[in-house]
Amino acid sequence: DIEAVECNCSICTMKGFLHLFVTRDRFEVEGEENLSTYSFGTHTAKHFFCKFCGICSYYIPRSHPNDYSVNVHCLQQETIKS
Numbered sequence: 001d002i003e004a005v006e007c008n009c010s011i012c013t014m015k016g017f018l019h020l021f022v023t024r025d026r027f028e029v030e031g032e033e034n035l036s037t038y039s040f041g042t043h044t045a046k047h048f049f050c051k052f053c054g055i056c057s058y059y060i061p062r063s064h065p066n067d068y069s070v071n072v073h074c075l076q077q078e079t080i081k082s
Helices: 010-015
Strands: 018-023 035-038 046-050 056-060 067-071
Antiparallel strands (some): 035 046, 046 056
16 A cells, blocks of 8 residues: 545646655656656756656655655556555
8 A cells, every 4th residue: 555645735736646755765767868857946846747748747845855756646556566
């Protein structure tokens, strides 16, 4: 089982983001060359978007700058390892 968090801020609500916080040493991305990065304000948070479809599947949150927040809705079940 995984523990996901639903944020009630306007950005997460509009994107339908369901947060799964993952430490950097437990997170692996394939195809990073297909991603663009967006940041604003303090530039602590970094949002990663697919260059082709625009989906934000994960980001580095300002609240947890040493972790990733992964959108559970973007995960394929077979890629989740405990």
